[in-house]
Amino acid sequence: MTRYCGEIRQVAGATGGGFVAVGNEDRFGNVTVPVGALVRVATEIPLLQIGDTTLKNVRLCMAEVAPYLRPGDQACIFAFGHLLRKKIIIGVKSQTGPSWTMGFGRLLATVLTYLTLWPLLVGLAGALVGALAGMLLGDQGSVLGMTLGALYGVGISLLSALRLVIAYRQMRSA
Structure with a gap:
């Protein structure tokens, strides 16, 4: 935060x-x-x-x-x-x-969005970019790039949800 x-x-x-x-x-x-x-x-x-x-x-x-x-x-x-x-x-x-x-209801709705919608959107975008970058390395590289891109997208979304919850708790205690 x-x-x-x-x-x-x-x-x-x-x-x-x-x-x-x-x-x-x-x-x-x-x-x-x-x-x-x-x-x-x-x-x-x-x-x-x-x-x-x-x-x-x-x-x-x-x-x-x-x-x-x-x-x-x-x-x-x-x-x-x-x-x-x-x-x-x-x-x-x-x-x-x-x-x-920020109210608790808004926090809950935002965290649920970070846990459901954002991993799909950012994970898909990461998979596409990773697959395109991996194509430069050949067939095996495109699979690896797509996997790493999807994992990045899901991970960054989950990390954002965690950071929001931590920031909210610190704000409430301040």
Whole structure:
């Protein structure tokens, strides 16, 4: 887990957020949106400066976090690395104003996604890249590359789930 504490000096406006409807067009040009076809769009802050640390393109686990990032506020921001590369803010604890932390239900849903969906997506991508790289070594190399790529994809997803749980526990105890 990464914890950034200090005065929030600068917060660029949040981009993204909300939902996008996924629908179909009928023969008359009318868009029909089936039930449950709303897709959440990631909320991102282009620039966030807290203390001496500057974070660029940091994501929020939920769009509701943005109002809790107030310039001039003394706060601690808790983040974790999604698939080890993208910082995602999971909580803001302020010394002078209201605080916000990721709820247990959101944590549970995210961990379940890391345990089911992400291993499939990243494992498949890893297997494809590994197979292409392995083709340079011949037939045996493509099998080895595909296996290593799939194992990497599954492993990185499971590691992200573990890192999120550890970050959440540390945030709650702080």
